[in-house]
Amino acid sequence: MSAILMAAALALPAASSAGGAGLTPAPAGTRAMWLWGDQPAAEVVEWAKQRKVSEIFVHVMPDVLTNGDLERLQEMKARAVPLKIKLRALGGDPAWLTDPAAALAWQRAVVTTGVFSGIHLDVEPYVTPGWTTNLTGTQTAFLKLLDKLRTGSTLPLEADVPFWYGEYKYGRANFADEVLRRVNAVTVMSYRDFATGPNSMTAVSQDWLARGKAAGKRVRLGAETEALPDCGHCTFAEESATRMHQELTKVDAAMRSSAAFAGIAVHRYGTWRALRP
Structure with missing residues (x-):
């Protein structure tokens, strides 16, 4: 990446924020x-109501306008709005790094549905070969994708992020900071099955919480319920729903003084529902 292109990327205006002083946990x-999944709208919204879920990241296929799923999504909105539950369109494909036009087409379809109040992006550039073979180029492609989606609609843009982005530089800047500049909020994949202490949900999220406070951006923590054979301590899949609730309550308590803290997102509905009591 040339110095001129790097400077241009770093000079882009940031997504709007409340300002660090205006944040409260x-x-x-x-x-x-x-x-x-494509579970029935009534089932999903009722579960959300029972679990006091105030936002649902709903996966939307690129062909949503023609694949027959729009009616379910419209019903979900009709059921969610009276309960003050927000629906965010969830989408992401590593291939979007090299085909941003596909991402923009997906975003246009999302906007056309009239169902969603935001975009929730799950694109993981680090799973592509380029993260190893061409790190700067891959970072640049991801940041440009965020730029295009941010300006592609008036819907707020959020992104899922690993907790370790802050370990990477981007030119003279920090990669995590550059991501934050381009989104309205992030959800950290802070996947651990304990709330506090070394290598816990709260511990691995501290870098993002500090950066979020400085940037005036909301930072949500993530909890995993899907089985992860290679990382048992990263998921509540082998735990009970009661224990997960206890640990997440501890996260809430530990975050009372963290201004950027935006709550906790549980990944994902189907496996959360399947946890033993």
Whole structure:
């Protein structure tokens, strides 16, 4: 990447924010969840109501306007609005790094549905070969994708992020900071099955929380319920729903003085529902 292109990228205006001084921690018990499946709207919204979920990241296929799923999404909105539950369109494909036009087409379809109050992006550039073979180029592609989606609609843009982005530089800047400049909020994949202490949900999220406070951006923590054979301590899949609730309550308590804290998102609806009591 040339110095001129690097400078141009770093000079882009940031997504709007409330400003660091205006941030206050989310109330205890603030919850969101990812919904990757096509479960019935009534079932999903009722579960969200029972679990006091105030935001649902609803996966939307690129062909949503023609694949027959729009009616379910419209019903979900009709059921969610009276309960003050927000629906965010969830989408992401590593291929969007090299095909941003596909991402913009997806975003246009999302806007056309009239269902969603925001975009929730789950693109993981680090799973592509380029993260190893061409790190700067891959980072640049991701940041440009965020730029295009941010300006592609008036809907606020949020992104899922690993907790370790702050370990990477981007030119003279920090990669995590550059991501934050381009989005309205982030959800950290702080996947651990304990709330506090070394290598816990709160511990691995501290870097993002500090950066979020400085940037005036909201930072939500993530909890995993899907089985992860290679990382048992990263998920509540082998734990009970009661224990997860206890640990997430501890996260709420530990975050009372963290201004950027936006609550906790649970990944994901189907496996959360399947946890033993």
